[in-house]
Amino acid sequence: MNEHPKQMDAIQKLHFYQKGTFTVGNRLVSEDERSVQASIDRSNALTCGHRACQGCGEALGARFAIDAAMRATGGNLIAVNATGCLEVFTTPYPETSWQTPWLHSLFGNAAAVATGVAAAMRAKGRPEVRTIAQGGDGGTTDIGYGCLSGMFERNDDVLYICYDNEAYMNTGVQRSSATPPAARTATTPAMGKEPGNVFGTGKSVPKIAIAHGIPYVATASVADLHDLERKVTKAMSIHGARYLHIHVPCPLGWGSASHDTIKLARLAVECGLFPVYEAEHGVVTNSRKIRRQVPVDAYLKPQRRFAHLFNSEEGKRRLGMVQAIADRNIVEYKLLAQEGDA
Ligand SMILES: Cc1ncc(C[n+]2csc(CCOP(=O)(O)OP(=O)(O)O)c2C)c(N)n1
Numbered sequence: 357m358n359e360h361p362k363q364m365d366a367i368q369k370l371h372f373y374q375k376g377t378f379t380v381g382n383r384l385v386s387e388d389e390r391s392v393q394a395s396i397d398r399s400n401a402l403t404c405g406h407r408a409c410q411g412c413g414e415a416l417g418a419r420f421a422i423d424a425a426m427r428a429t430g431g432n433l434i435a436v437n438a439t440g441c442l443e444v445f446t447t448p449y450p451e452t453s454w455q456t457p458w459l460h461s462l463f464g465n466a467a468a469v470a471t472g473v474a475a476a477m478r479a480k481g482r483p484e485v486r487t488i489a490q491g492g493d494g495g496t497t498d499i500g501y502g503c504l505s506g507m508f509e510r511n512d513d514v515l516y517i518c519y520d521n522e523a524y525m526n527t528g529v530q531r532s533s534a535t536p537p538a539a540r541t542a543t544t545p546a547m548g549k550e551p552g553n554v555f556g557t558g559k560s561v562p563k564i565a566i567a568h569g570i571p572y573v574a575t576a577s578v579a580d581l582h583d584l585e586r587k588v589t590k591a592m593s594i595h596g597a598r599y600l601h602i603h604v605p606c607p608l609g610w611g612s613a614s615h616d617t618i619k620l621a622r623l624a625v626e627c628g629l630f631p632v633y634e635a636e637h638g639v640v641t642n643s644r645k646i647r648r649q650v651p652v653d654a655y656l657k658p659q660r661r662f663a664h665l666f667n668s669e670e671g672k673r674r675l676g677m678v679q680a681i682a683d684r685n686i687v688e689y690k691l692l693a694q695e696g697d698a
């Protein structure tokens with residue numbers, strides 16, 4: 357029987373996602389391989405009804421991070437949020453998607469407010485209540501950086517989580533100091549010989565956090581949610597200042613397809629542009645190995661913010677410069693798997 361085109365549209369391909377994924381369905385894998393999300397008693401700290409874009413990496417990262425922290429603390433958790441997408445899409449007044457005590461003050465002071473919350477809990481004789489601060493890369497690497505460095509330097513008992521989508525997304529994709537070279541944003545040259553962000557600027561807050569010598573620093577990706585949960589759990593087992601930097605693709609700001617979020621996050625790791633590692637007390641202790649390095653083109657091409665790199669000789673030259681950054685990371689963080697690596 358021939359299907360009418362409209363009927364064809366209505367027929368959706370069914371995928372059996374259950375086994376082997378890191379999502380709620382992985383109840384079918386053995387218990388020790390399951391993520392926190394696989395458990396029916398997960399806290400659903402960030403629940404339905406929020407207004408993130410389809411495929412938002414930040415929403416996914418926050419849900420897994422906060423649920424893992426809730427489990428690690430037996431639900432004794434207060435989260436402080438910087439201004440930004442995560443704050444705006446979860447709490448359109450008078451509603452909220454958070455099912456945990458949650459506080460928003462200003463764009464740049466989340467680390468300082470969290471320090472105050474942790475101190476207040478101590479003063480009230482409730483040291484079991486733990487504190488997390490969280491924000492986007494703009495709120496972390498630029499405007500909130502002074503408060504964050506102070507929190508690190510005083511070794512305050514706070515886990516700070518940065519959701520790095522590589523620009524100020526909430527206000528229309530402006531450049532931050534975490535925006536990668538060559539990426540086009542609303543505040544970088546749109547055309548000319550060298551469109552997009554310049555090379556040789558910006559900063560690595562994970563590296564700066566390590567330089568503060570704080571107890572725990574890690575990077576993570578929404579491409580490996582098990583690793584992300586493990587790092588949050590580990591961070592909550594430690595007292596003092598801790599920092600977790602999570603790479604979270606943003607379909608709206610990157611000009612990528614919403615179904616490509618996880619794929620792009622994985623390619624960023626596998627090409628070497630986003631190294632995944634851990635450090636304790638100022639020393640890098642391990643890095644996630646890559647079996648086979650993929651060329652940066654595979655990661656950059658599906659993103660419209662990098663389209664100009666693929667349509668001219670000048671673009672090709674700058675593509676080579678991006679590849680050189682990835683290659684340097686591979687060496688610096690010893691990212692390529694050697695024979696005998698687990
Ligand atoms: C002091 C101050 N400056 C500017 C703003 C406007 N503002 C609100 S959210 C935002 C962007 C947030 O970007 P980022 O921290 O990277 O988080 P994202 O939205 O990308 O998750 C800006 C500029 C503000 N609220 N307060």
Ligand code: SF4
Pocket residue numbers: 407408409410411412413414415441445521525526605606607608609
């Ligand atoms: S703009 Fe980006 S970070 Fe903000 S909700 Fe949309 S996808 Fe998420």
